[in-house]
Amino acid sequence: MQITEIYKSLQGESTYAGLPCVFVRLTGCNLRCSWCDSEYTFYGGRKLGLEQVVDEVKRLSPEGGFVEITGGEPMLQEREVVPLMQRLLEEGYRVLLETSGERPLERVPASVIKIVDVKCPDSGEAGTFRMENLQALSPSDEVKFVLSTKADYEFAVDFVSQHQLATRVNAVLFSPAFRKDATGARDSSHCLIDPQQIAEWMIADNVPARLGLQLHKFIWDPAVKGV
Ligand code: SF4
Numbered sequence: 001m002q003i004t005e006i007y008k009s010l011q012g013e014s015t016y017a018g019l020p021c022v023f024v025r026l027t028g029c030n031l032r033c034s035w036c037d038s039e040y041t042f043y044g045g046r047k048l049g050l051e052q053v054v055d056e057v058k059r060l061s062p063e064g065g066f067v068e069i070t071g072g073e074p075m076l077q078e079r080e081v082v083p084l085m086q087r088l089l090e091e092g093y094r095v096l097l098e099t100s101g102e103r104p105l106e107r108v109p110a111s112v113i114k115i116v117d118v119k120c121p122d123s124g125e126a127g128t129f130r131m132e133n134l135q136a137l138s139p140s141d142e143v144k145f146v147l148s149t150k151a152d153y154e155f156a157v158d159f160v161s162q163h164q165l166a167t168r169v170n171a172v173l174f175s176p177a178f179r180k181d182a183t184g185a186r187d188s189s190h191c192l193i194d195p196q197q198i199a200e201w202m203i204a205d206n207v208p209a210r211l212g213l214q215l216h217k218f219i220w221d222p223a224v225k226g227v
Pocket residue numbers: 029030031032033035036037038039071072073100
């Protein structure tokens with residue numbers, strides 16, 4: 001499979017934020033979100049076999065723990081990535097899959113925790129969520145909406161309500177988008193929409209969702225990759 005990087009850091013998003021995690025970042029994405037902070041994954045990378053990836057994960061985290069399969073869009077390499085996830089589960093790792101929600105998810109092993117995006121209108125990729133993926137969600141999965149405008153927030157609230165998402169998954173996550181050229185200050189000044197504003201809307205609307213910040217962008221310079 002084509003891999004951009006494999007590294008160990010702290011999980012930055014989801015309900016697992018703050019926990020040590022190995023990241024396996026696959027190359028390539030078929031979407032072009034306006035605020036994408038992973039454009040460096042679109043091309044390049046190196047070809048690694050399943051055993052090479054597993055060996056690197058074991059080297060970085062021999063004691064087990066979390067592994068996140070991410071990208072780019074990892075499910076574009078479904079034929080290779082599904083056996084990889086299965087193997088990592090067999091090796092005793094807890095496996096997270098971060099995906100755009102555009103690719104079919106039916107063949108993801110049941111024990112993998114899926115963190116699935118639903119792209120909002122101002123991402124520029126509205127309507128790419130594969131509605132059949134709602135049936136593939138399990139109670140341990142999480143659904144994430146990255147917000148950059150009030151219109152995105154309103155779309156997310158409607159989607160959560162219409163599909164009763166809070167009853168289907170472990171967590172519904174609302175997260176402010178970061179400016180993709182963010183660098184320097186490790187604070188919310190780089191957010192395209194102020195987290196305080198999202199918080200106030202969520203409180204007023206009593207939304208059954210959790211506000212999430214990208215923890216790594218408050219720990220390291222937002223421009224730093226591989227953390
Ligand atoms: S799906 Fe993810 S990697 Fe692909 S363009 Fe959007 S944010 Fe970037």
